[in-house]
Amino acid sequence: MSSAHAADSSGRAGSKLNPIGELDAIATTGIPAPYAARLPKVKDQLAGLNHLNELNQLHQLTDQAAPVLSLASAVE
Known part of the structure; x- marks a missing residue:
């Protein structure tokens, strides 16, 4: 196993991916915070x-x- 792959897999070992949270984050990317909060x-x-x-x-x-x-x- 390469060291890059090992580092990537060890970084995600403790956290689970939340698809809805990720979509929320993507939807507000590049939008100023006051406006993003209203979406x-x-x-x-x-x-x-x-x-x-x-x-x-x-x-x-x-x-x-x-x-x-x-x-x-x-x-x-």
Whole structure:
């Protein structure tokens, strides 16, 4: 093993790569700090997408219940 490879692998032995954190860092590269702080974080955007997915799943459930609910209201 070359000494360059050994140094590279030993430097990363204790730390794990956080892809979301890296994307946040890349997204703000070259942007002055006051403006970079105002940009939405990738983590927050992904959380918003996850919430949208949950709403879609809820919509699918309510769509399945809609025929039953309309029958119940017709009986009243």
